Amino acid sequence: MSKGNVLTIAMVGTRGVPAAYGGFETAVEEVGKRLAERGHDVVVYTRGSESRDKEYLGMRVVHLPAMPVKQIETLSHTGLSALHLMARRRPDAAFVFNAANSPFLPLLRARGIPTALHMDGLEWRRSKWGPRGKAYYRWAEQFGVRTGDALIADAPGIADYYAHQFQVPTEMIRYGAPILDEVDEGRIDELGLTAKGYHLVVARFEPENHVLEIVDGYRRSTAALPLVVVGSAPYSSEYTQRIQQAAAGDERIRLVGGVYDQALLDALYFHALTYDHGHSVGGTNPSLLRAMGAGAAVIAFDVPFNREVLDGDGWFFTRPDDVATAFEAAEADAAVTRARGERAKDRARAAFRWNDVTDAYENLARRLAAGESVHRVARKARRSRQEW
Numbered sequence: 001m002s003k004g005n006v007l008t009i010a011m012v013g014t015r016g017v018p019a020a021y022g023g024f025e026t027a028v029e030e031v032g033k034r035l036a037e038r039g040h041d042v043v044v045y046t047r048g049s050e051s052r053d054k055e056y057l058g059m060r061v062v063h064l065p066a067m068p069v070k071q072i073e074t075l076s077h078t079g080l081s082a083l084h085l086m087a088r089r090r091p092d093a094a095f096v097f098n099a100a101n102s103p104f105l106p107l108l109r110a111r112g113i114p115t116a117l118h119m120d121g122l123e124w125r126r127s128k129w130g131p132r133g134k135a136y137y138r139w140a141e142q143f144g145v146r147t148g149d150a151l152i153a154d155a156p157g158i159a160d161y162y163a164h165q166f167q168v169p170t171e172m173i174r175y176g177a178p179i180l181d182e183v184d185e186g187r188i189d190e191l192g193l194t195a196k197g198y199h200l201v202v203a204r205f206e207p208e209n210h211v212l213e214i215v216d217g218y219r220r221s222t223a224a225l226p227l228v229v230v231g232s233a234p235y236s237s238e239y240t241q242r243i244q245q246a247a248a249g250d251e252r253i254r255l256v257g258g259v260y261d262q263a264l265l266d267a268l269y270f271h272a273l274t275y276d277h278g279h280s281v282g283g284t285n286p287s288l289l290r291a292m293g294a295g296a297a298v299i300a301f302d303v304p305f306n307r308e309v310l311d312g313d314g315w316f317f318t319r320p321d322d323v324a325t326a327f328e329a330a331e332a333d334a335a336v337t338r339a340r341g342e343r344a345k346d347r348a349r350a351a352f353r354w355n356d357v358t359d360a361y362e363n364l365a366r367r368l369a370a371g372e373s374v375h376r377v378a379r380k381a382r383r384s385r386q387e388w
Helices: 023-037 073-087 099-110 131-147 156-166 211-220 237-247 262-271 286-293 304-310 320-332 334-351 354-369
Strands: 008-012 041-046 059-063 093-097 115-118 150-153 199-202 227-230 253-257 274-277 297-301 315-317
Touching (some): 023 041, 023 093, 041 073, 073 099, 093 099, 150 156, 211 237, 237 253, 262 286, 274 286, 297 334
Parallel strands (some): 115 150, 199 227, 199 274, 227 253, 297 315
């Protein structure tokens, strides 16, 4: 338990730290280290890390295994983490990431651990999950609503979804944006690129990320600057083949595969004329924030999440023809496009600050530790019959 104003806070359900993957891991590292700097005792449950250190950036790190099978990797690790938490000194609050992990909330509740569940995006809409996976995620959403003490949404649209579907309140807590003010051109020289001389896509090759529509639209355009596509398909070889076929024979399109060198990725974001964002089922997307913080103008798939993050200041598409028009407009006046990128950076700097995000997590942890909970009003929540 806490001593004075110091809280013990557990962070569960991700790959943990050091962050080497997606938005959850980055959030755990950025928020966790700031909470530790403020004097809190932060314990992060981690799997698959090359490092076996028991401390990282002031956070305590607990390494536990996971079954290396896509469908149960996260669940197996979170289950072990929950059991470990139950057997140790009770923390003041636990943040559990990913609605799929909701089945373990009753274990934490039985131990008297106040728990906030980060709901993520609308995972059941992702094509990588088959019918059983989609059904599980829909069930896990409702179970999480009924069993958590607080629910975290990372975008207004996600908060609206839970209000509409379950009539329950959420804590709207964003991600932060890394701000890049200067990045040497040397790294993009390695790829034969020049500053503000290319368009960039960074995404997993999954249908809901609309990489195919971006490539198809670019091919239809008269754009002169190359399109650099960073990404691969962990689950869908058929979709990858369709992207490769769409790019075949067009020397302007460069499929470079996965890039896991963060310094190179930073350079690619920073020096791109446009960042082309097809994600459609998440909330506040970390890769979009990274592009904004790097000062890239954005061409984005037209969904409320993306419009809200950009405050409407971008080109938006739903069809390949829209993409073609956007690329041509971006190149027609590069000075105007660069100015749009600077406005995106200004918005990222003002609206997506990790210190503000940490304030929100710290405030929520204090309220949970003091006994605040939505469980009394949410424990019988049922999904609305009116589809979202």
